[in-house]
Each structure stands twice: as structure tokens, then as C-alpha cells.
Amino acid sequence: MLIRKATIHDVPAMQKMVNSFADKGELLPRSLNQLYEDLRDFLILDDDGQVLGTCALHVNWGDLAEVKALTVDESLQGQGYGRKLVEQCLDEARLLGITRVFALTYKPDFFARLQFRVIDKAELPQKVWNECIHCVKFPDCGEVAVIRELV
Template identity: 40%
Template structure:
């Protein structure tokens, strides 16, 4: 198995949608329409194994000095092989190239992010996130996701 991480392309939209939808159906990721994925394809990276999309993640800019990792997922059968960490590294490299020093995520997989150098923080320190996405979320008043942050050089 040779998994390659690369920038997503328009031809990835259907596979991205399928992977994200599988997580959304479990209530652990926000759904994304094909149209929204196509519009934001430049923010996504994918992990690919022999032409098959097996992972994805994106960066969403929340301010001049803050981005969020979102839609981070791995296809069944590929978890636990370091692919998620490689994608996080790629996303952090992208934030670094854009000179954005803070990378955050809201997650149920706290140990994974801690293993990748993030620390747990109070989600209220991200008003950019609260007013961008949380204000429209069904879980707004009972959010059970944990906020994590990594400050990069």
C-alpha cells in the first residue's frame, strides 16, 4: 500500500462527498453538499491509495491568524495506519505556507490530535468559529466536541 497525500481536484468531489456523508450519517461530521465541496475544493487535501480516495481533510480560514481543520476522515480499513497524521501534517504545512500561526479543530478524537501536537483548549476562545459555523449548528447549546489548538512557527 502506497498512500499519497495531494491537493484535491474537481474529479474528487463525488468520492469526497461519499466519505464525508458516511461520517455525517454517524453524527460525527457536518455534511457537505457536492456543490459546497466543488466550490471549496481548493481547501481540501486527499489521501489516495492506488487511485482510490481513502482520506480527506480541509482548512477553513477563520481569521488572519487562525485556520480550522475540518472534514478530516479516513475510509474504513485504512484507520490506524498513520494516514490521518500525514494529512494533518500536510494541512499544517499549508497553514505554515499561508503564514497562519494557529490551527484549531473541534473533534471527538482528542487523543489523535494530542498525538499530533495539539492541546485541548476552551472553545469559547474561538469567537470566529462560533459566529461562522456554531451559530447555525443544531448542537450549538449542547456541543460535545472538544476544541484543540496547535500554534506553529
Template identity: 40%
Template sequence: MEAVCRKATDEDVETLEQLIAGYAEKGIMLPRSRETLKRQIDTFVVAEVQGEVVGCGSLCKLGSDLVEIRSLGISEGYKGLGIGSKLVDQLIFEAKEQNIPKIMALTYEVSFFKKNGFYIVDKEIFPEKVWTDCINCPKQQCCDEIAVLKMLN
């Protein structure tokens, strides 16, 4: 089962909305409205297996030298097959194309990110993140996500 990663298009918005909503309902990803997804579609990549979108991820620019991996998710039945790592590789490629030297994520899946070359850091080193997404998060005062970082050289 070969997964192919590509930039997301407007045709992917509905699928992205459903995939992200499944994670948001479990409280492990912030929801994204269809309007937001349409507006930010150029920041998303998707993974396809036999023409079906089974995973997604996006990059959010937090400054001139930092991007965040967001909305990284895989459909049920496709987890554990290396698709998440392919998506991360594609997002790293996109960050390098933009000459951004640092890529971070807030995650509950620390071992996955470590396997992909990230290391744990103190999330307070990312004031840019705190003022973009965290300000609107219901877990703001009791965030239990772990910050991970990778330097891109």
C-alpha cells in the same frame, strides 16, 4: 501500504461527498453538499493508497491568524495506519504556507490530535468559529466536541 497526500481536485468531489456523508450520518461531522465541495475544493487535501482516495481533510480560514481543520476522515479499513496524521501534517504545511500561526479543530478524537501536537483549549476562545459553522449546527446549544489548538512556529 503507502499513503500519498495531495491537494484535492474537481475529480475528487464525489468521493469526498461520500466519505464525509458516512461521518455525517453518524453525527460526528457536518455534511457538505456537492456544490459546497466544488466551491471549496481548493481547501481540501486527500490521501491516496494505490490511486484510491481513502482520506480527506480541509482547512477553513477563520481569521488572519487562525485556520480550522475540518472534514478530516478516513475510509473504513484504512484507519489506524497513520493516514490521518499524514493528512494533518499536510494541512499544517498548507497553513504554514499561508503564514497562519494557529490551527485548531473541534473533535471527538482528542487523543489523535494530542498525538499530533495539539492541546485542549476552551472553545469559547474561538468566536470566529461560533459565527461561521456553529450557528448552523444542530448541536449548537449542547456541543460535545472538544477544541484543540496547535501553534505553528
């Protein structure tokens, strides 16, 4: 099992993975257009060429980035891969000089295990909402904002 940067060839499988969880209401769906545009944000969990997990780090502002589209195939959940994907994104954030990483999630307890804390969504910059207002679930998505400060 390998965690690596996504390539253009992974995109259809990434969409299948992300949208299979979106269908169950666990995260937001992604169009192919969004995935191609954000390709450089993505890490994938690769098993011999098969996409079995996804995670994106998207830079929002000078000191702020977001962890997005985190998935681990159901057959592999509970084995530490979700943690590894997020930690690799945090390492990348550190390399970029980013000091705060947030997520909007239905799984705040998972992020709490990775030293994220819950914050009021209003503490996030308005720029984040510019994306949210295009979402079909806005403003009642029920996602919780969590953040981790990096040292």
C-alpha cells in the same frame, strides 16, 4: 498511496466518505455545495484514483486556520494516514504564515498525539461561531476545541 490536492472530479467521492462518518455521528455532514465552495481547502488520500481519506485546512483569520472534515477509510485507519493528512495541512498553514491551527472534534485524543491541546471554545473568535450557528447540532454538538501553535 498519495496525498494530493482535491480536484473537482473528487467531490462526489469526498462527500460519500465524509458523510459515511457523519452518519455515525463522528463528524458533521457536508453538502455538495459546501464541498464545491471549499474545494481548494481539501487534501485527499488517493489510492490509484480512489478517495480513501480527506482533510481540509480553512483559513479563518489573520493568524488562525481550522482543520476540518478529517477522514481515513476504515480499512486504512491506524496506519499513520490521519497524522500525515493533518501534518500536510500544518505545513500548508506554515507556508501561508498562519501561527495557530484549531479543530472542533469528537476525537481530542487523536489530536493530542499531534501536539494539539484542548482549549475552551470561548477562546476561539466569534467568527467561528458564525458558522456554528447554522449547524443543526448548535449549541449542543459536544465537539471539543483543540489548538496547535506553529513555530
